Amino acid sequence: MRKTGPSGTASRNRRGVSESCNTSSARARFLPWAPLLTLAIMVGPVVAGLLGTVAPAFGYMPALGGDGINLDAFVMLFDWPGITRASTLSVTTGIASTALSLLLVALICAAWSGSRAFRIIERMLSPLLSVPHAAAAFGLAFLIAPSGWIARATSPWFTGWDRPPDLLILQDPYGLSLIAGLVVKEVPFLLLMTLAALTQIRTKQARDTALALGYAPATAWFKTVFPRIYAQIRLPVFAVLAFSMTVVDVSLILGPTTPPTLAVQILRWMNDPDLSQRFLGSAAAVWQLTLVIGALILWRLGEIGVGHLGRRWVASGSRGGATRSFKAVSLTAAILSASAIVFGILGLLVWSFAGLWSFPDLLPGAFTAKTWMRHAMNLWPIITETLIIASVATLVALLLTIACLEAEERHGLRPGSRALWLLYVPLIVPQIAFLTGLQTLAIYTGIDGNRTAVIAIHVIFVLPYVFLSLADPFRAWDARYGHVARALGANCDGVLWRVRLPMLLRPILTAAAVGFAVSIGQFLPTLLAGAGRVQTLTTEAVALASGGDRRVISVYALSQTALALLPFALALFVPAIVWRNRKGLRHA
Amino acid sequence: MPEPGLTLERVTIHRGGRALVEISGHVAPGEVLTVMGPSGSGKSTLLSYIIGTLDPAFDAKGRVVLNDTDITDLAPEQRHVGILFQDELLFPHLSVGENLAFGLRASIRCRVERGRQIDAALDDIGLGGFCDRDPETLSGGQKARVALMRMLLSGPKALLLDEPFSRLDTERRDQVRSLVFDQARAKGLPVLLVTHDHTDAEAAGGRVHRLD
Numbered sequence: 001m002r003k004t005g006p007s008g009t010a011s012r013n014r015r016g017v018s019e020s021c022n023t024s025s026a027r028a029r030f031l032p033w034a035p036l037l038t039l040a041i042m043v044g045p046v047v048a049g050l051l052g053t054v055a056p057a058f059g060y061m062p063a064l065g066g067d068g069i070n071l072d073a074f075v076m077l078f079d080w081p082g083i084t085r086a087s088t089l090s091v092t093t094g095i096a097s098t099a100l101s102l103l104l105v106a107l108i109c110a111a112w113s114g115s116r117a118f119r120i121i122e123r124m125l126s127p128l129l130s131v132p133h134a135a136a137a138f139g140l141a142f143l144i145a146p147s148g149w150i151a152r153a154t155s156p157w158f159t160g161w162d163r164p165p166d167l168l169i170l171q172d173p174y175g176l177s178l179i180a181g182l183v184v185k186e187v188p189f190l191l192l193m194t195l196a197a198l199t200q201i202r203t204k205q206a207r208d209t210a211l212a213l214g215y216a217p218a219t220a221w222f223k224t225v226f227p228r229i230y231a232q233i234r235l236p237v238f239a240v241l242a243f244s245m246t247v248v249d250v251s252l253i254l255g256p257t258t259p260p261t262l263a264v265q266i267l268r269w270m271n272d273p274d275l276s277q278r279f280l281g282s283a284a285a286v287w288q289l290t291l292v293i294g295a296l297i298l299w300r301l302g303e304i305g306v307g308h309l310g311r312r313w314v315a316s317g318s319r320g321g322a323t324r325s326f327k328a329v330s331l332t333a334a335i336l337s338a339s340a341i342v343f344g345i346l347g348l349l350v351w352s353f354a355g356l357w358s359f360p361d362l363l364p365g366a367f368t369a370k371t372w373m374r375h376a377m378n379l380w381p382i383i384t385e386t387l388i389i390a391s392v393a394t395l396v397a398l399l400l401t402i403a404c405l406e407a408e409e410r411h412g413l414r415p416g417s418r419a420l421w422l423l424y425v426p427l428i429v430p431q432i433a434f435l436t437g438l439q440t441l442a443i444y445t446g447i448d449g450n451r452t453a454v455i456a457i458h459v460i461f462v463l464p465y466v467f468l469s470l471a472d473p474f475r476a477w478d479a480r481y482g483h484v485a486r487a488l489g490a491n492c493d494g495v496l497w498r499v500r501l502p503m504l505l506r507p508i509l510t511a512a513a514v515g516f517a518v519s520i521g522q523f524l525p526t527l528l529a530g531a532g533r534v535q536t537l538t539t540e541a542v543a544l545a546s547g548g549d550r551r552v553i554s555v556y557a558l559s560q561t562a563l564a565l566l567p568f569a570l571a572l573f574v575p576a577i578v579w580r581n582r583k584g585l586r587h588a
Numbered sequence: 589m590p591e592p593g594l595t596l597e598r599v600t601i602h603r604g605g606r607a608l609v610e611i612s613g614h615v616a617p618g619e620v621l622t623v624m625g626p627s628g629s630g631k632s633t634l635l636s637y638i639i640g641t642l643d644p645a646f647d648a649k650g651r652v653v654l655n656d657t658d659i660t661d662l663a664p665e666q667r668h669v670g671i672l673f674q675d676e677l678l679f680p681h682l683s684v685g686e687n688l689a690f691g692l693r694a695s696i697r698c699r700v701e702r703g704r705q706i707d708a709a710l711d712d713i714g715l716g717g718f719c720d721r722d723p724e725t726l727s728g729g730q731k732a733r734v735a736l737m738r739m740l741l742s743g744p745k746a747l748l749l750d751e752p753f754s755r756l757d758t759e760r761r762d763q764v765r766s767l768v769f770d771q772a773r774a775k776g777l778p779v780l781l782v783t784h785d786h787t788d789a790e791a792a793g794g795r796v797h798r799l800d
Contacts, residue, residue: 412644480677483641486664487671488691488742494665498690502681583724584680 032411034403035419041400042463043425045438045456050289050429052437056282063443064275073283080280082259090262090288091295093175093255094245097182098299102237104183104337105190107330109229110221111323113198114207121334122195128188128341130513130564132521134541135557137181137253139344142351142550144177145170147359149347155360164359171257178255182244184340190236196472197232201225218327219320227310230303235420239427241299242292246430249523249542262288263432267524270436271532281436289433296428345561352554371551379559386536386563389451389526390519393458397466397515398508404467405474406496423467426460435528442529449531457529458519466515473507503585506575513567520564537563592655593617594638594746594778599650601633601642608646609634611797615746615778620769620792623782625799631782635748638780639671640664654745670744672752672768676731678723684734685710685719691738709737713767729760736768740775747772749781753788765791 055061059070077083112118143149147164155161170177203225210220230237246263255261260268266288269281351357355366407413435457442453481503482495490498501508523538530539541556579585593616601609608630615621625631636642638652641664652660659667678687688706696702710716713733723731732752739747749768753761769792772779781792789796 478677479641480673480675481679483636483639483664484671484673484677485679485690486641487639487667487669487744488739489665489668489694490690491663491665499679499681503679505681579681581683581722582680583722 031403031407032413034400034407035413035415038400038404038463038467039419039422042460043422045460046425046429046434048441049434049436049438052439052441053282053285053289053433054437056279056437056440057286058283059279061279061282061440064278066279073279074287076280077283077287082265086259086262086265087287087291089175089256089259090245090291093178093182093261094241094292094295095299097179097186097244098237098241100179100183101186101190101240104187104330104333105194106222106226107218107326108191108334109194109198110218110226111327111330113221114204117331121191124338125188125192125195126510126513126568127565128338129192130517130568131185131341131345132517132538132557132560132564133181133185133247134249134253134521134523134538135348135561135564136185136341136344137250138541138545138553138557139346139348140177140181140184140340141170141253142347142554143340143344144180149343149362152360152362161360171255173256175256175261178251178261180340181250181254182247184337185250186240186244187334187337190233190240193233193236194229197229198225200232201228203229214319216320216323216326218323219318222310223314227307234303235424235428238296238299239424241295242428242430245292245295246288246432248432249538252542253545262291263430266432266436267527270439270528278440282440285433285436288430292430292433345558348554348558348561351550352558354551371555375552375555379555382535382537382540383559383563385451385534386520386538386560389455389458389534389536390516390563392455393462393519394466394512394515396455396459397462398470398512400463401467401470401511402474402501402508405471408475409479410492423464427464431461431524435524439528439531442531449533451530451534453529454526454534454536457525458522461522461525462515462518465518466511469511469514470504470507473504477504505578506571506585509567509571509574513571516567517564520560593619594780595651595653596638597651597653599634599637599648599652601630601637601649602647603633603645609637609799611799612650613795613797615780615794617776617778618773620772620779620781620794622789622792622794622796623780623799624784624786624789624796625782626784629799631784631799632750635671635750635780635782638667638748639669640667668743668745669748670739670742670746671748671750672732672735672739674751674754676723676728676735678726678731678734678738680724682723683719684715684721684723684726687723687734688738688741691741693741693743705741709741713737728756729764732756732760732764733767736764736771740771744777747777747779749779749783751783751785751788754783754785762791769793 056064056066057073059066059068059072108118108121112121141148145151145164146167146169151159151161151164159165206224207217207220210224211217215223247261248263248267251261251264255264259265262284266281266284269277269284272278272281350364352371353367353369354364355368355370357364408415438457442449477500481499485495485499486492520536521538522536523542526534526536526539532539537556537560541553541560544553544556547553575585591614593614595614596611598612599609600607600611611623611634613621623631623634633642633646637646637648640659640662642648650660651658654667654669659669678684679690682690685706688709689702692702692705696705707716707719710718713736715730715733718726718730718734723734726734735752747768752768753765756764765788769779779792779794781788783789
């Protein structure tokens with residue numbers, strides 16, 4: 001029974017209005033099915049896609065004359081000279097970028113959580129997170145390229161270069177620039193997930209206790225908080241690992257070329273005009289999936305090993321120290337990581353307005369809107385297409401999410417931890433592994449190559465993010481508002497539409513913004529489901545990568561970023577304006 | 589035997605095999621029954637059972653009869669049982685007037701008439717001119733009065749009070765308390781008050797049922 005406090009854990013126990021809701025209307029009858037439908041929408045295509053990948057990999061694809069079961073495609077795959085290199089790259093870049101991102105996030109939290117600097121970091125997260133991968137990768141590329149801003153800023157006074165050096169910094173054979181590009185985008189994601197976990201666990205007491213026992217702050221955090229946090233963010237970490245191993249757009253921009261990473265090579269085979277290459281592509285996708293599963297198992301073993309060492313470290317009772325260097329190192333890393341994106345976007349902005357810009361000038365000799373004007377006509381239809389796809393996909397995901405959460409409330413259909421795993425299925429199963437199969441299946445059904453197909457595929461990836469973003473605020477809502485409203489004569493739908501959703505306006509808009517940004521950033525799903533015929537800003541920007549015209553690339557990448565950022569701005573300002581006279585909702 | 593008022597017929601609520609609440613009783617119109625007990629004794633659980641929002645995790649038996657109508661299986665919005673919690677729970681997205689309008693019976697359709705009744709209600713609780721105010725800007729006592737009026741406007745046939753005075757300071761508490769009890773008496777509503785505070789029970793002046 002609650003004693004004090006406006007809302008909190010006690011009120012959560014009083015949820016569940018289940019039997020009392022009227023179930024006669026069609027909408028009310030649909031509601032109990034919402035969780036199942038949502039799962040089917042998310043997991044169904046993944047399973048179908050995987051089957052569509054596995055069958056041709058083993059030679060079965062009647063449409064192309066493959067009706068036996070054999071290993072020919074795998075023999076071809078392992079005869080391909082680049083296979084060792086491409087596979088190794090996939091594993092090394094994936095594991096390295098995941099480990100680096102996780103380490104960085106842990107260091108930042110250990111040294112800074114609870115401080116004022118940490119709140120600034122928190123506030124920068126959403127915009128950093130919403131910058132699409134491709135735009136961030138282009139921005140980074142224009143920073144670190146031999147003729148990029150870093151080289152310009154240090155030339156010729158420091159480096160002695162008066163022309164761009166002949167160095168292979170971008171697309172280096174070891175995938176280092178690819179790793180850097182992944183780290184700057186995965187750090188904000190993992191940090192956000194960690195923050196969410198931090199609010200669920202009471203970390204302050206544990207940490208303060210350790211401080212009182214004489215532990216240095218960072219050591220206290222690693223020994224008392226990190227193990228519990230990690231248990232909470234394990235699924236996001238797995239998602240990052242699987243994503244980093246198989247990413248295509250970032251790899252096309254920053255990754256090695258001869259051979260490229262395995263995922264890029266698979267895309268080439270799948271897009272080959274010679275349709276028989278699809279057997280090879282499918283086999284490679286199965287191999288890619290095997291690599292991801294192997295890496296996940298390896299990572300899990302690593303967790304056990306690190307956990308073992310960690311337990312010995314905790315038992316040793318060492319108090320640690322070097323608080324200052326911890327803070328300095330982690331802050332430098334955080335600033336580096338964030339400025340790679342910020343200055344990257346700034347670089348895109350300058351390039352998009354650049355006239356003649358010779359090396360090693362820090363800024364162009366003249367600024368002009370010529371590039372923008374020349375591409376405005378081409379841009380509009382693409383922007384419209386991108387907006388339509390993102391809006392519809394987000395709306396569908398939002399409706400399904402709210403239906404699921406409301407069904408959970410009314411019918412007690414609370415997901416267990418297994419269901420949470422299912423939510424991560426589209427994020428952990430590599431896109432390249434099941435989208436290629438979906439594309440193969442689409443050849444039979446003839447549903448590929450149009451906007452509807454692209455939207456349907458986007459929903460798969462938008463849904464988990466919208467759900468993860470909205471679930472906590474939705475569940476944390478004080479159910480007694482609902483009880484009061486019911487006692488005042490409102491029915492279940494009335495409570496939902498007239499009380500709960502308006503009160504949750506801010507988190508709903510934030511979830512929509514997250515979903516919107518996810519949709520904007522999708523490259524592979526758009527390309528494969530659209531069969532190359534549906535053009536969004538992302539597919540166009542990445543397609544420009546090989547051309548190397550920095551001004552045009554900048555125009556597309558900036559438009560892409562602006563479109564992804566816009567909903568976040570709306571999510572910030574709309575509630576501030578709508579609720580300007582409602583103090584109780586200003587921080588909700 | 590027809591009998592106006594709120595009747596609890598052998599209401600028992602269990603959770604995980606443990607009995608939390610066992611109560612039978614009748615509250616006549618205008619009468620106050622106080623249920624007292626320490627925290628965790630299931631006082632609020634009893635109220636959720638009566639208004640129809642009990643968590644399915646609880647196992648409840650017994651009937652709730654209001655003015656001769658068995659309301660045990662009705663939806664909460666069809667029971668006409670009003671409740672006040674210790675937090676006022678004014679809807680933060682609505683103005684003071686809109687909060688009252690949320691409570692005011694929908695059977696009054698005319699907009700002008702609705703507006704008039706809301707203004708009159710605000711005058712009644714000494715908050716004339718507060719119609720467009722943000723509820724969050726009111727003092728604790730003002731919020732409590734709006735919450736009471738919002739509930740009364742919905743035309744309840746019984747009144748449940750879940751420690752509604754415990755967050756007010758001593759001076760306001762007496763004011764709000766007498767306002768609530770006076771209104772209930774004037775409208776002839778049976779009142780069920782749960783509290784752990786003896787002064788509440790004394791001020792209510794009715795019978796006291798103890799849970800332990």
